[in-house]
Amino acid sequence: MSRPTRRQAMGATAGTIAGLALAGSAHAAAQASGSPSRAAESGHEGHGAPEAFDEVFQGRRIQGAPGSGHMHHGGGYAVRIDGRELHIMQNADGTWISVINHYQPLATPRAVARAAVVELQGAALVPLA
Missing domain, CATH: 3.30.1880.10 (protein ne1242 domain like)
Structure with a gap:
């Protein structure tokens, strides 16, 4: 089984961070706008x-x-x-x-x-x- 390249690892990490940032901002916006619990x-x-x-x-x-x-x-x-x-x-x-x-x-x-x-x-x- 081959190991991922540095570029693949960086891409996966960047994608994960972007997804978490998006989820966090969406959660914060929902809390500010009165989204339901x-x-x-x-x-x-x-x-x-x-x-x-x-x-x-x-x-x-x-x-x-x-x-x-x-x-x-x-x-x-x-x-x-x-x-x-x-x-x-x-x-x-x-x-x-x-x-x-x-x-x-x-x-x-x-x-x-x-x-x-x-x-x-x-x-x-x-x-x-």
């Missing part, structure tokens, strides 16, 4: 749909309620920004995403709505179809 991810924290909300965030009215969203993606949860629907989806791990922050899973639909408002920077939400 393992208990919340497993669904044992609330035993049901996220609670409804209606608030003004950065001058925009955000609303969320169970039972009126896209049943095939959002689990029947609807989020609106200034009365316009924000398409959301619940991931298998219990986190939520929207079309605006698709690569930034968050703990709750409220957090997704707030992140969307920040990302929109005052622009109007345009319907998907």
Whole structure:
């Protein structure tokens, strides 16, 4: 059995370090953004749909309620920004995403709505179809 070359060993080490750095930064970002704990991810924290909300965030009215969203993606949860629907989806791990922050899973639909408002920077939400 041949031993790895120095170049192969350095490449494997660099890849491992990069992966650990990425995982660490993702964990830190999740903690800062309010990503769910393992208990919340497993669904044992609330035993049901996220609670409804209606608030003004950065001058925009955000609303969320169970039972009126896209049943095939959002689990029947609807989020609106200034009365316009924000398409959301619940991931298998219990986190939520929207079309605006698709690569930034968050703990709750409220957090997704707030992140969307920040990302929109005052622009109007345009319907998907």
